[in-house]
Amino acid sequence: MEEITETWEYDGSFYGFLCLVDQAFSRKAFPVLILTPETASESLFMGEWTTTNEARAQKIYRRLQQRLTAENLQFIQTGFYATLANKERSLLDAIEIALGTKDSLENYIGHPAVLAVRKAIKTLLGEVHLFTGFVRFEYVGNILFSKIAPKHYSLPFLCPHFAERYPNEQMMIYDETHRLLAMIDHGAVTLIEDSDCPNIKETVEEQEIQSQWRAFLSAVTINERTNSKVQMGHLPLRFRGNMVEFD
Template structure:
């Protein structure tokens, strides 16, 4: 008799993936199971595919399970891995949670890098954390006519929640937005309040180009400053790329 592997299919969101982990943990944790993202599914033999009923309650339950049994540090590694663009991230996180059951101290699961799933989670988590850190340096806001500060970015991972607190602390009394063009999500902050994520909306490019008069002047001055401090004879493009990767330049004032 051939054993069938259960594969749970979900959307590429925290709620969707945690819901899939909830179902897999509840129904198949003692048998072979996996998780696949919708749109990234590679059909395999001897697998039974199931659509996941995605619910916030399931996501909360899995978050609590991870924090209570694996600890906050491991939770943030798993969470950051799920923000990456890796198609295998959901299954890697689920398999890491399963692997934690077999180690003496589940809170040290992320130290077991000999496990390929743990190593993959570590790699994806570090990738997202590094990208988020770079965006805290390379994000450029522009002031619109209505006084709102707007920035457009093109990240590989879903880094908005990673950078939200940084800019909230820096601009607590400003109205600002960061638009993730890759995933079409807004990070929105209202003066004096906390930030929120807004999905399912498109950026109005016409309105986004209506910048204030002061903004135009500061852009001109900033570009002039960057040009004036450059020494053409000492130009080193390879060194520039190490400090400022080309991927980030498309949304920076200096290179527009």
């Protein structure tokens, strides 16, 4: 595919990206830069706006399902939610490679675009893994509630872990970084974008549970053996703001 010195812009959604994919392959050209409303404010360039069309996006997604292996399609989808500068441009290169092979994109890490996406995915999933141990829930009525502040768009990948682990519970997890609310109802996950944090109020029972938890941690702590440097290696400071034991 030819690379052209153009800048394109879209709304930042996955459907919007699929419309960009359709536009790029229809024109047989990839732009040098792709902007979203967030990155456009930091750029000196004006982009050609690509309108998101849900029907068009679904059509392209079905075509990708037909022509890409399930593994490579998952690589593209996960890569879209990873944090990477001008990731859309790298993903277009990855899609072009995937369309021409049945091999895993993992075998093409010699290509700069594929390698960049792979590293971004590894960082994203690494954060997800950490949050499986660092999320702290509290009871708000009959609902388990937690608030997190991830660097990456981790919440959609984190929810299946808790949905499977607690299939009989109702839970809410709020991502204050991306203003994303996840509602998990007996294993079924619903995501609400651009959401404010729910106004919650702890019950007396929950306050007592938290008090007992802090008392337990205080009792098992040996102050003379405290090693802050080692502790930060196992539990970085950025995770502690929403953990009850550090409240």
